[in-house]
Amino acid sequence: MKNISITSSFIVYDTLQELSADIQDLMNQAVEIRKKAYAPYSQFRVGAALLLDNGKTVLGSNQENAAYPSGLCAERVAIFYAGSMYPDAKILKIAITAASDTNETTAPIPPCGSCRQSIAEYEIRQDTPIEIYFMGEIGEVYKSASLKNLLPFMFDKKFL
Numbered sequence: 507m508k509n510i511s512i513t514s515s516f517i518v519y520d521t522l523q524e525l526s527a528d529i530q531d532l533m534n535q536a537v538e539i540r541k542k543a544y545a546p547y548s549q550f551r552v553g554a555a556l557l558l559d560n561g562k563t564v565l566g567s568n569q570e571n572a573a574y575p576s577g578l579c580a581e582r583v584a585i586f587y588a589g590s591m592y593p594d595a596k597i598l599k600i601a602i603t604a605a606s607d608t609n610e611t612t613a614p615i616p617p618c619g620s621c622r623q624s625i626a627e628y629e630i631r632q633d634t635p636i637e638i639y640f641m642g643e644i645g646e647v648y649k650s651a652s653l654k655n656l657l658p659f660m661f662d663k664k665f666l
Contacts, residue, residue, distance in 0.1 A: 514655040532601040543567035549607035552580040558595040581621040602640040611642035
């Protein structure tokens with residue numbers, strides 16, 4: 507028997523204003539698209555903005571459905587659109603923000619498990635880390651240098 511210890515490292519910014527201008531812009535785009543989320547069931551709106559290596563920015567917001575598992579998270583909306591429209595581009599950075607219609611969201615909201623797996627697919631495929639910035643409606647912003655901080659035991663095609 508042995509013990510495995512895994513450590514994740516994040517940079518924590520107290521406010522959005524502490525980020526560099528380009529990341530503030532990316533997060534502000536995520537905030538704007540978050541407002542367009544279709545979230546009539548959860549009243550929890552999420553926005554994602556991806557910066558690609560070709561200079562394009564791709565946006566996504568969560569899209570819910572009465573057949574609950576048929577909806578899609580903001581991160582996957584943006585990632586799948588980027589993969590479809592720009593299949594050869596690498597994702598450099600992702601900015602994610604979430605807000606509730608019923609209470610103020612002050613804690614940073616990371617991607618869900620399904621989104622983590624989807625981000626992993628692209629990070630592995632492009633063989634380049636993807637910086638992930640996430641926040642709530644207000645407050646701290648967390649930065650992860652790679653998805654590996656959020657999903658250290660990634661499942662990928664090498665296991666198939």
